[in-house]
Amino acid sequence: MLDVSAALARMLDRVRPLEAERVELTHAAGRVLAEAVVARRRLPAFDDSAMDGYAVRAADVPGPGATLPVVDEIPAGRADVRPLPPGAAARIFTGAPLPPGADGVMLQEDAARDGDRVTFTEGCAVGQHVRHAGSDVRVGQPVVEAGRSLLPGDLAALAAQGRSQVAVIRRPVVAITSSGDELIDVDGGEPARGQVVNGNSLALAAAVRALGAEPRILPVIPDDRAATEEAIRRAARADALLTTGGVSVGDYDFIGQTLARLGGDAFGFWKVRIKPGKPFAFGYIGPCAAFGLPGNPISALVTFEVLVRPALLRMMGHAAVCRRPIEATLEHGLRPGRGRQEYRRGALRRVDGALHVDCRRSQSSGALSSLAGADGLVIVPVGAPARKAGEVVPVLPLGPDGPLDRIAPPG
Numbered sequence: 001m002l003d004v005s006a007a008l009a010r011m012l013d014r015v016r017p018l019e020a021e022r023v024e025l026t027h028a029a030g031r032v033l034a035e036a037v038v039a040r041r042r043l044p045a046f047d048d049s050a051m052d053g054y055a056v057r058a059a060d061v062p063g064p065g066a067t068l069p070v071v072d073e074i075p076a077g078r079a080d081v082r083p084l085p086p087g088a089a090a091r092i093f094t095g096a097p098l099p100p101g102a103d104g105v106m107l108q109e110d111a112a113r114d115g116d117r118v119t120f121t122e123g124c125a126v127g128q129h130v131r132h133a134g135s136d137v138r139v140g141q142p143v144v145e146a147g148r149s150l151l152p153g154d155l156a157a158l159a160a161q162g163r164s165q166v167a168v169i170r171r172p173v174v175a176i177t178s179s180g181d182e183l184i185d186v187d188g189g190e191p192a193r194g195q196v197v198n199g200n201s202l203a204l205a206a207a208v209r210a211l212g213a214e215p216r217i218l219p220v221i222p223d224d225r226a227a228t229e230e231a232i233r234r235a236a237r238a239d240a241l242l243t244t245g246g247v248s249v250g251d252y253d254f255i256g257q258t259l260a261r262l263g264g265d266a267f268g269f270w271k272v273r274i275k276p277g278k279p280f281a282f283g284y285i286g287p288c289a290a291f292g293l294p295g296n297p298i299s300a301l302v303t304f305e306v307l308v309r310p311a312l313l314r315m316m317g318h319a320a321v322c323r324r325p326i327e328a329t330l331e332h333g334l335r336p337g338r339g340r341q342e343y344r345r346g347a348l349r350r351v352d353g354a355l356h357v358d359c360r361r362s363q364s365s366g367a368l369s370s371l372a373g374a375d376g377l378v379i380v381p382v383g384a385p386a387r388k389a390g391e392v393v394p395v396l397p398l399g400p401d402g403p404l405d406r407i408a409p410p411g
Contacts, residue, residue, distance in 0.1 A: 001271045001278070003382075004341045008307055008322070010268060011282055015289055017317040018239060020167040025159060028150050030212050031168035032317030036146045041161055042134035047098040049074075051129045054089040054111055054118055055102035061124035070116050074099060089118055098130055105129035147319050169317030174208045175238035176201050177218040177231065179246035179255050180295060185220075200244040200300050204293075207304055208242075211312055221246070221255070228254040232262060236288040240312060242304070245295025248279040256281045259290050273382065275340040277303035282311075289315065298371065302343050305377070305398065325379055325394035328357035330387055337384035343377040345370045346395065357395050375399055 002010070020034035049055065060068060072090035074081055074097065084090050084101040092098070092105060104124040112119045137143065143161055144154050150168070158166060183198040184191055191197060198220055205215035216238060221231045228246070232255070235241045246255030247270070259281050260267045267283030270292075274280070276299035281292030291308050293300040313321035328348060346359030359378050361370045377396040387393060 001273050002269055003273050004306060007269060007272045007274075007280070007282070008310060011307065011311045012314055012321070014268065014284070015311045015314045018170045018172055018315055021170045022165045022167050025155055025164055025166060028155060028158075028166050028168055029152060031150055031171075033144055033146055033148050033150055033154075034167040034169050034317065037143045037158060037161065037163065037166070039137045039139055039141045039143050039161055041137075042139050043137035043160055044131050044133055044135065046133050048131050049092045049094055049096050049098060049105045049129060050131050051105055051107055052093050053108045053129065054106045054120075055084060055092040055099055056089045056104055056106055056124055057084065057086060057102060058104040058124045058126045058128070060087055060089075061104070061106060061120050063123040064121050065119065066123075067117055067119040070113070070118050072099065103127065103130070147317065149318060172213045172239035172312060172315045173216060174213050174240045174242060174312065175216050175218055175235040176204050176208070176242045177221055177235055178244045178295070179221040179223065179228065181223045183220045183245075200293075200295070200297055203297065203301060204242055204244070204304060207301070207309070208312070211309065211316070213240075213312055213316065223254065225254050225258075228258050229262070232258050232285070232290075236262070236285040236290065238288055240315065241285070241288055241290040242293060242308065243291070244293045244300045247281050247292040247294060255292050259283055259285070259292050263290065272303075272307070273340045274303065274306065275338075275342045277306075278340065280307060282307075298345075301371065302377065305396070306343060323396055325396050326355065326376075327392050328355040328376070328378075328395045330389050330391050330393055331356050331358040332360050332389050334359070334378070334380065334387040334391075334393065336386040337380040337382055339382060341382055342380040343396065344380060345374040346376045346378045347373050348376045348395065348397065355395075357393065 068089040070091055071088045072082060074090055074092045076093050076095035081097050081099045084099040090099050103126050105128060106120050106124055110120055110122045143157050178198050178200050182194055182196050184195050186197050201217045205217050208215040218235055221228050243255050246253045256270055262285045263283035270281045271278055272280045277294050279294050280303050283290055293303050310321040344359045344363050346357040348357055357376055357378060375398050379394045379396060
């Protein structure tokens with residue numbers, strides 16, 4: 001049985017980013033850039049004004065009191081800009097091209113206009129409030145490096161270079177299925193005695209979609225060996241496969257052994273020293289990365305968060321895929337760790353600016369209600385001592401927002 005860190009390292013060592021595809025810039029936010037982009041245009045493209053004011057020759061405004069005739073007005077976007085003669089000023093606006101001959105801009109706040117003449121209350125230095133061509137970006141300069149998850153600012157920089165499309169890592173298609181004769185669909189009516197609504201597939205699909213991948217929910221797999229193998233073969237046409245249930249060693253647990261049989265030498269491992277979620281399997285079936293999660297909803301979601309999520313992010317091209325635990329103060333005592341690394345559900349809140357965590361809720365892997373209001377997993381290492389209220393513990397924050405400092409994966 002593998003430790004959590006060893007299992008994660010082994011998966012991340014095998015999972016590789018998918019191939020690239022070209023997408024419109026408007027659809028590239030959050031995607032990982034697959035190519036380095038270098039500038040083919042300088043920015044600014046020409047000397048322009050950084051402020052609204054007056055373009056002048058600095059020598060003509062040596063100090064306060066200089067008065068010059070205003071011979072031109074230059075708005076942003078004007079192309080036919082005439083040279084500025086000596087001893088004159090031109091009204092200019094932010095982003096407008098600096099007229100040839102001008103070498104500085106006086107702020108309009110430092111100018112008093114009287115008809116076609118302007119008097120300045122300050123002197124002008126050469127280059128004052130001028131943005132020189134290429135001062136921001138030079139031709140050939142890197143604009144965005146490959147491997148970056150694109151943010152809106154990156155898209156603006158790419159657009160300025162005339163890039164309406166970019167190459168990004170393709171989104172993985174993730175097949176999701178659950179195993180068990182007891183499972184019914186959420187709209188399948190009132191469950192009969194012995195039946196359970198299949199919430200696992202819906203929850204995992206939401207988690208997959210939140211990463212930016214494409215979930216595909218497949219029908220429930222019955223507790224039958226032949227049906228299980230056929231269903232897994234079909235599902236493995238996706239880039240990744242998530243199954244829940246059937247990975248333990250019961251008489252009707254066929255998922256784990258089917259993954260191992262179909263994966264052959266490419267099968268990775270089975271069982272992780274984690275609580276909840278020990279019966280967890282990983283391996284490849286052809287080019288498909290297959291993850292066998294426990295059928296218990298709590299175990300399925302915890303193992304997704306700790307083990308599957310980083311692997312999918314790696315598949316999407318991200319270089320940093322693991323959340324870094326944050327520190328929070330316990331609001332109550334915590335029992336000691338035992339033989340598996342535990343992840344106990346808790347609610348985070350701030351008290352006088354300090355982060356606190358409360359995990360006084362059922363920690364049973366069958367207590368679905370314990371996820372309601374939980375936004376962090378308190379990490380209890382193997383053999384950790386009991387902790388008292390007021391002590392600081394590591395917490396893995398959940399959800400797309402909050403303090404989610406991601407770090408590079410081990411190995």
